[in-house]
Amino acid sequence: MFSMLEMRLRVRHAGGQVTLSDPTPETTILELKQYISKALELQLTQNVEISGGYPPKPITNDTLSLQHAGLKDGDTLNARIIDNVNTVPQRQTTLKIIRDGIVEMPTGFLTLRVMDDDNSCLFRSIDTTISSDLRKVIADKIRSDPLTYSDATLGQPRDKYIDWIQKPNSWGGAIELAIFSSHFSIEIDSIDVQTGRIDKFGEGNYEERVLIVYSGIHYDALALAPTVDSPTDFDQTRFFITDNYVLEASKELVDGLRKKHKYTDVANFTLKCEQCNTGLKGEKDAQEHAAATGHTHFTEYQ
Structure with a gap:
């Protein structure tokens, strides 16, 4: 059983970090948001969204106690400050390209996290946004489902593909993204720089999405950071499907990359x-x- 002892929680936000010592395990998420609002001296027109864990995941059930939300003494949370307005401002007045790969949003900075330029960039992008040990996930799924992942679908014998995809220098694509979406129960949106097309793996099946950017031969991850130069452990990489702001910001960021021709024409290179x-x-x-x-x-x- 938890005692009523106070918990120390670190809260990161766009302006820095604060430490709360008032909450207890029985404090609700709603009460925690009120503590944060007080500590940050927010206006009545401003709301708080919090996320925790790694990668940070939104915590939205205000009725949960901190104990039942899985929070512990010493945990670190991310806080986003949201203006409580009834109308959504126009895209061009709310999104601003700060520099290549960074778009300012009301809630932070959508940032292109560039992966190492090798054949594992897709796996690094998913590792950044979701989880690691990814090549084994692919191999196990293909091995267990010969009907879906036939020789014809894979373009080569299944055993050969399974062996190939587990090599550290083998690249992934649509087959792997579809498997990751199903395995991690999350929509994966892959945005093509050259065309602006968004391929949505797992569309309509899940409550959250992650975002990656495809430049023709390379994948990078998108993350929401509290400041322009904040380290990656502050990043939020999972977003609710209903958060259209982050999708609009993603399009703006990719538009900027396209204008500077930061893609490879894979049909002709x-x-x-x-x-x-x-x-x-x-x-x-x-x-x-x-x-x-x-x-x-x-x-x-x-």
């Missing part, structure tokens, strides 16, 4: 296989070469 020096054109050639040879080291050249 030229590659060289570093393992056999074969010249290749486009993503299709690269995939066929990888399937036929098992080679995974490619570099782009003009």
Whole structure:
């Protein structure tokens, strides 16, 4: 049983950090928000949204006690300050590109978290937004569902694909994103820089989404940060499906990348296989070469 001893909670927000020592395990989430509002001297027209855990996940049931919400003494929470207004301002007056890959929102800064430029960038993006140990997730799912993931779907024999996808330099794509969405019970929105198209894996099935950006040959993650230069452990990467603000900000950010041509035309770009020096054109050639040879080291050249 929890005692009535007070809990110390750190609360990160856009202006810095505060420490609360008033809450107890029996304090409700609503009361915690009131403590935060008081500590930050918020106006009556401002509300608080809180998230906790790793990656930070919104805590929305105001009736839960801190104990039943899974919060413990010494935990760190993220707080977003929301203006309580009845009308939503126009997109152009609420979203502002600060610099490449950063869009200012009323609740923070939507930030492109750039992954290492290697064939594991998709897995790093999902690792950043959801979880790790991802290649095993893919291999296990394909192995357990031969009807969905047939040789024809995978473009090569299943056993060969399972072996290939577990290699650290093998890249992933739509097949892997669909599996991750189902495995983690979350919608994954992949935004294509060249076209602005949003591919929604798990659309309509879940309450939350994560956002990644695809530049043709590379995936990066999107995160909401409290300040422009805040470290990644302050990031929020899971968002409610109903949060259209963050989706609009994502489109704005990607529009900025497109205008600066920060994408690769995968149908026409030229590659060289570093393992056999074969010249290749486009993503299709690269995939066929990888399937036929098992080679995974490619570099782009003009």
